[in-house]
Amino acid sequence: MSRVTPWTVWLVLALSSSAAADTIVLKNGRRIVAENVTEDATHVTYQTPAGQLSIPKSIVARIEHDSLTYSSASRAAAEAPVTAPQIEPVRGYEEVAGLAVHDNTVDFAYLARLESDARSGSATSVAKFAAAQHAAAQFLLAKGDTEAAIDHYRQALVFAPQNTGLLLNLAVLYLHQSQFTTALDPLERARRVAPDSADVAKLMGWAYYGANKMDKAIEEWRRAERLRPDPEVEQALDKAARDKAEEESYREGETAHFALKYYGGATPDLARGILRALEDDFRDLESQLDYTPPEQISVILYTQQAFADITRAPSWAGAINDGRLRIPVQGITTVTPDLARVLKHELTHSFVGQKSHLRAPTWLQEGIAQWMEGRRSTSVAGALVDAAGQGMAPRLDSLEGSWTGFSGNSATFAYAWALAVVESIIDQGGVSDISRLLDRIATSTSTEAATKELLHSNYDDLDQQAVAYLKHAYLR
Numbered sequence: 001m002s003r004v005t006p007w008t009v010w011l012v013l014a015l016s017s018s019a020a021a022d023t024i025v026l027k028n029g030r031r032i033v034a035e036n037v038t039e040d041a042t043h044v045t046y047q048t049p050a051g052q053l054s055i056p057k058s059i060v061a062r063i064e065h066d067s068l069t070y071s072s073a074s075r076a077a078a079e080a081p082v083t084a085p086q087i088e089p090v091r092g093y094e095e096v097a098g099l100a101v102h103d104n105t106v107d108f109a110y111l112a113r114l115e116s117d118a119r120s121g122s123a124t125s126v127a128k129f130a131a132a133q134h135a136a137a138q139f140l141l142a143k144g145d146t147e148a149a150i151d152h153y154r155q156a157l158v159f160a161p162q163n164t165g166l167l168l169n170l171a172v173l174y175l176h177q178s179q180f181t182t183a184l185d186p187l188e189r190a191r192r193v194a195p196d197s198a199d200v201a202k203l204m205g206w207a208y209y210g211a212n213k214m215d216k217a218i219e220e221w222r223r224a225e226r227l228r229p230d231p232e233v234e235q236a237l238d239k240a241a242r243d244k245a246e247e248e249s250y251r252e253g254e255t256a257h258f259a260l261k262y263y264g265g266a267t268p269d270l271a272r273g274i275l276r277a278l279e280d281d282f283r284d285l286e287s288q289l290d291y292t293p294p295e296q297i298s299v300i301l302y303t304q305q306a307f308a309d310i311t312r313a314p315s316w317a318g319a320i321n322d323g324r325l326r327i328p329v330q331g332i333t334t335v336t337p338d339l340a341r342v343l344k345h346e347l348t349h350s351f352v353g354q355k356s357h358l359r360a361p362t363w364l365q366e367g368i369a370q371w372m373e374g375r376r377s378t379s380v381a382g383a384l385v386d387a388a389g390q391g392m393a394p395r396l397d398s399l400e401g402s403w404t405g406f407s408g409n410s411a412t413f414a415y416a417w418a419l420a421v422v423e424s425i426i427d428q429g430g431v432s433d434i435s436r437l438l439d440r441i442a443t444s445t446s447t448e449a450a451t452k453e454l455l456h457s458n459y460d461d462l463d464q465q466a467v468a469y470l471k472h473a474y475l476r
């Protein structure tokens with residue numbers, strides 16, 4: 001979920017005439033931004049770069065049609081494999097909560113005062129600060145602003161790094177955003193403080209389950225059951241065991257750089273075709289980005305049946321890159337041009353992620369992946385330049401983190417802007433600038449620091465450079 005920024009408003013006006021982008025929200029919390037979403041009694045069907053795809057209605061929580069709908073976290077919690085425990089990080093400071101949030105707003109001046117008290121390090125002032133940040137986070141969460149809520153927990157943890165309540169609440173927010181690997185960090189810290197917490201084990205199981213690590217999910221949920229029997233965890237364990245059996249029925253293929261898994265429903269011909277295409281893409285990316293991923297990359301082909309059983313979504317539509325390429329191939333028997341683009345796009349994410357030590361921001365990831373798949377700004381240049389002229393272009397720093405919570409419109413615009421910026425960088429200095437930028441990001445304090453050092457441009461400069469480039473390249 002993102003903060004509502006002015007350009008999201010512009011998008012409704014400017015892009016509503018083009019293909020409507022809707023968001024399909026799955027019961028596991030994952031979001032699929034897609035075009036031409038339709039539904040019948042049993043299935044939801046949508047358009048993808050790999051052709052039309054159908055998923056069973058049973059795994060869909062809801063469809064957000066082309067509007068700025070923000071779901072509340074509590075609703076998502078009911079749809080997760082297990083629910084989140086309710087944990088107050090600090091008790092006995094109810095009056096602090098009332099002072100931190102009043103008149104339907106967060107009192108930032110009050111928070112700042114508590115923060116400077118907390119710097120003194122006294123246990124009471126730290127507890128007060130934690131209670132106030134928790135109150136602010138919960139208030140913002142109720143308003144649908146998960147990103148801001150996350151910020152408040154992280155600020156509180158600076159002073160109270162061992163507060164398991166804060167750590168668990170932060171983990172739950174990441175889980176709601178499908179940031180499963182990120183959620184493991186606060187959970188591991190909480191485990192060090194409270195090794196016998198059933199809540200930690202329950203949430204760890206959820207994180208591993210979301211990351212498709214079934215063995216570890218089962219291990220954590222069994223541990224949770226031993227610590228405190230819970231019918232909900234028991235159900236989740238049954239489900240995870242089924243998923244694991246499903247995965248074990250996958251067939252496998254292997255080449256020098258890829259380990260492929262696919263369900264019996266995909267044909268061996270298609271699997272071989274995909275591996276061939278990926279090996280070609282690998283060589284191309286290796287020379288363009290001057291980088292060779294050190295380990296075999298895993299690829300999983302999904303069919304509709306697998307979607308139904310595993311309730312996972314394709315990741316090509318969004319910024320989700322969990323280290324494996326997950327490709328939906330339902331109804332496809334050969335590597336079509338559209339599927340070829342999806343493969344190149346997804347493989348690019350692996351290269352960019354690894355070369356930058358997983359530090360490339362989302363705008364750069366998606367910009368490079370789109371450029372490598374062959375997409376260009378031709379059809380959107382006019383709309384982007386208009387938006388920038390009205391001061392409604394997004395700022396790159398708002399596009400650094402996860403986009404999984406963006407509405408369909410915001411995501412469409414974010415992708416378009418990211419591509420325009422990357423195109424303009426390549427126009428100025430060639431793909432080698434992108435390659436060197438990724439190396440620099442791996443060691444710099446921030447991406448903007450890296451762009452300043454290497455390209456002598458800060459984010460404002462890059463935004464302006466993109467507008468100038470779009471005008472020059474497409475609108476003369």
Ligand SMILES: [Zn+2]
Pocket residue numbers: 316317318319345349365366369
């Ligand atoms: Zn992508």
